[in-house]
Structures are given as C-alpha cells and as structure tokens.
Amino acid sequence: MVPKIIKIQNLIVSVKQGEQSKNIVDKVSLSIAENSIVGLVGGSGSGKTTIGLSIIRLLAAALKIDGGEILFEGYNLLTYSGSKMREIRGKKIGMVFQEPLYAFNPVFRVGEQINEVLRFHTRLDVNKRKAKVLELIDMVGLPYPDKIYENYPHQLSGGMRQRAMIAQAIATEPKLLIADEPTSNLDVTVQAKIIELFQDLNKKLNLSILLITHDLGVVSHLCDSIAVMTNGKIVETGKTDEVMRSPKDKYTEALLSCS
C-alpha cells in the first residue's frame, strides 16, 4: 500500500444555529497518498472548503470540529497547540484560497508578501530570499518576475494574483497543497496553464495536492483519484477514470451527466 501524506478519519464539523447544532461535515474519511493529486468535488455548500480549512485548523469561529482525527505524517493535527500548528501552516501545508482576489494585503507589494512567508519559515538571508521569490514567481509562469515583485496586488489581474498566491503557498516547499477552486473564475487558457503548473509542481517538488473544485473537467485532467461529496458526506471515492467511467453513486452520476 502507498504511504499516505494525510489521513482524515470520521471528521465531524458542526455549526451552532441558536440552540441546536448541525453537522456540515459528517463523518468524512479521506486520505491522500504521497505524491498524488486528489480531487474533492461536490456541489456548492457541500462542505468542501470546510474540510480544507479543518486541515489547517482555520475554521471560522462559528464552526467547531466535533470529532474524528486528521493524521498528517502520522500525527493528529487536531491535538496540536497553536504555535505548533503555525509551523505546519505555510511550512508543511500550503493553502490557496477560493477567492485569491483579496488574499493579498492591498498596501504591500506582492513580492514582499511572498517574501514574508520565507522570512517566517526559513533562515535564508535577504538576498537569497529575494532570489527565491523571483524564482517562484517565474515558476508559476508569471512574466517579468522583477516587475511583478514590485507590483501592488491591484495591479495584477485575477489570474495573475491566483498564480502569485500559488507561488506564496509553495514558497516553503510544503508537502501538501490545498487548492480551493484554483481555476474557477478563470478563462480556459489560464485554467489550462494552472493545470499544467500543478502537474509540474507535483512532479518537480513531489507535492501532494488536494484539489477542491466542482469542475469535473479539471479533475479528469489532473487528479489520480477523486472523492465526491454532497451534504457534508463523501458518497464515492476511487481512481479518477474508474469513477468517471462507471460511477456507483446516484449523485456522482447526476454530476457526471451534467458536465
């Protein structure tokens, strides 16, 4: 059996609504093999983002993890203290958010913000950090890294910001990247570039990726395996082409027939 980078078991996340609480993630189990790309698909509101945020323990205050465990490299992240978790975040697990349009602070230059992550997690000196940032910007396929470095976020287009965000997330060479809808809102050509970029990163950096999306096209291009989710539950998992060819669950079937 292939070793797993992350293993989620029976994860329950609930939200308090007045007196009663409702499970928005209900006993979800999901694992990602080392060096693989897993697609998490499902309709809007099915709880995909919630799972992603649970892994790095950054759920909104109203949401609470009520049970289960998240094993990362064999250790349960849910038992980690705040400062230990901070070392995991950014350094070992990177995250690209669903709306990266606002993911950069408008008052600082893009390069500086990527640089900040390196300053936090590595011991590189000033010059090496800058060189590394330029290399990262180049790696995600942005033109003229020097210029992008000096730009403010609003000077980049949405797609450029998305890629800059990816550059920031992989700056410290994490083991796992959680990419939440990295291709929605983007036109097809940029989408194709990002797919290519992910394949590249997966091969070059041995990066495992949890790709959260509702776009089955992207999944079929990119993912080794796939998990289908609806109403807070995972209804089907398997190798991408197998699931695509012969779905066992009704919901998966419906999803496939729509796209």
Place this chain on the structure above:
Amino acid sequence: MNKQFKSKSQFALALSEFKRSRRGIVCLAILGILYFGAIFADFIAPYTYDSEARDYSYASLSKVHFVDENGRFSWPFVRELSFNFDEYHKRTYVEKDNTKCYFHLFNKGDAYKLLGLLKTDRHLFGVDSPGRLYIMGADVRGRDIFSRLIYGARISLSIGLIGVSISFTLGLLIGGVAGYYGGKIDNIIMRLCEMFMMVPGFYLMLALRSAVPDSFNSFQVYLAIVVILSFIGWASLARIIRGMSITLREREYVLAAKAAGVSDLKIIIRHILPHTVSYSIVAIMLSIPGYILGEAALSLIGLGIQDPIASWGNMLSDAMAIAHIQMHPWILMPGFMIFLTVICFNVVGDTLRDCLDPLLRGEVDGA
C-alpha cells in the same frame, strides 16, 4: 499603466489637496517654525532660560534707538535702565543717559553646546552687556520672556509628541489585540478602557501626579508627566482601533496570512494596523493639543515642571493674579503661544482629515 498611475497618486492626491488649503499650509508652517525654534533654542534665544537680572524685574519691552543724542542715525542700540518707585511701589524704569549697548547679530553671550555637540557662545542676536534686550519684556526676576518662551517650547512641544507616540503605540496595540482576538480578551480590555475613560482626565492626572515622589529631579518629573498624560490618552483610541480591527480581521488576506503560518502579533502589526493609518494620522494631530494643555494645566498649578526650568504652563502661573496682568500684560505671552499651537494642530488635523477622507471612503469600499 493607468492603474499604476492611480495607485501611486493616492497619497500624492491627499498631499496636493493639502497644499491647496491655505489655512492648513499656514498652520503647518507656524508649527514648523515653532519646532525649529525649540530645537535651536540655545542659539535663537539671546539669554538662557535662567539668566536673571533682578534690577530689571518686570521691565517692559526694550526701547531700541536708531537715532543718537545728536540726532544722527546710528547703529541700533538700547540704553541701560535704572528704576524708581511710584506711589503704588511699582517700579518705573528710566533710561540712563550716555549708555549705549549696541545691537549685534551673532552676539557673544552665555556659553552653551549647540545640539549638545558644538560648544559656542554665539547667539542669533543680542546687545552689549550690561544692557539687556527684552523683545517681549521681562518676568519678576528680570529673565527675558522671549528666551524663556523658546526654551519652554522645548518642553511644551515635545511633551505632545512623546506623549502621543506612547499613547498611540499603546492604543494601537491594545485596540488591535482586542479586536483581533475578540471574545474574553476583548471584553477584559474594553472594560479596562472604559474604567480609564470614566474617570475625568484632570482628576486622574492629579491622582497619578500625587504618586510621583518629591525626590524626583526635573527631568524625572518631565518623564513622569509624559507617562501620566499618555496613560490617559490611550483608552479612547484603543476603542476605535478595536472597532476597525474587528472588521479588518475578517479580510481574506488575514486568513491567507494565517494559513501561511504568520504569528498573530505579526498579523496585527502588518495586516491590520496599517489600514488604520489614515484615521490614526488625523487622530494624532487632533490629540496633541490635549497633551500640551495637560502639561500646561499641571505646571500652572505648580505640579508640573518646576522653576527655573521654563515651560509655557509654569510661566503662565505668573499671570494668575489679575493685578499682574494689568501691570505687565506681556506675561500673558505663554498663554498666547499655547493658544497658537493648539489652534495650529487643530487646523492641520482638520485639513488632513478632509484630504484623507476619500481614502477613508476607499477603505470602506474594500479596495
């Protein structure tokens, strides 16, 4: 490119807006002159703050002569004075004939160290001794009010700046922390703020002042006063920053910074507080007068800076008796200086607010 142009000019825009306000520019210039004077006080003042001349107690403004006794134009000079008493035992001064104390630029006077480095005895202007030049009159001990005003500016003007920097550091950090963490921490901090805001500032100031030991020297008293004043100022700022920080912490980039493993304090300093800057600049300008007035009030009632060190407040304590003001109105000068400074800070603050307003609106739109 268009976008770039726009972004670069946001603060530039505020600046050019400011330049268009004549009131703002004039007041900023006056403040500039006052602070310049305070920095180079030793050089600009003809006398040191404690240079006494008992024979010249409450001497009025010196009469500068341009014409000598033969009716010819002459290099300006003043005459020495002697005094008699009138029926109310008030001194009346008369000029001694045949004494000429010429006016000089870069006059030789008391020795001092310019900026604490350069040893010299030159002053910007002055007259030959034993004459005394009083361009704003003298106080009870014959000390030059103009010189003392300039030395006093050092204390009165610096207290505002230092006080504001301490209380703003406190207010920004405490407010930022309260808003960012929310919950219990927020609750405790806010109740604490309210406690400070509930007690009337002046009484709190007196209470804190009474805790300062008598054995303190004047520099220690100065520091104590700064600390006391900053202690009163931080609470109201902290409340407002907390409010801003509550909305700012929900921004995506804060979540992104967290996901990148950045520590909370770093996030507060880098990602939350910079967005309160437009507000803070205005608030700083508008709150400096409070510190200047606070020091003046303490010194006026004798609890602040002690004679012979000059501050505008303790100079003004001379003017507490109406009879004194009637006989020597020039002892009100420090009051006028306080008035001028406070007005200038208020106008500059107001102008800045008007200029930065579009930026503040931009913040609300969530740029």
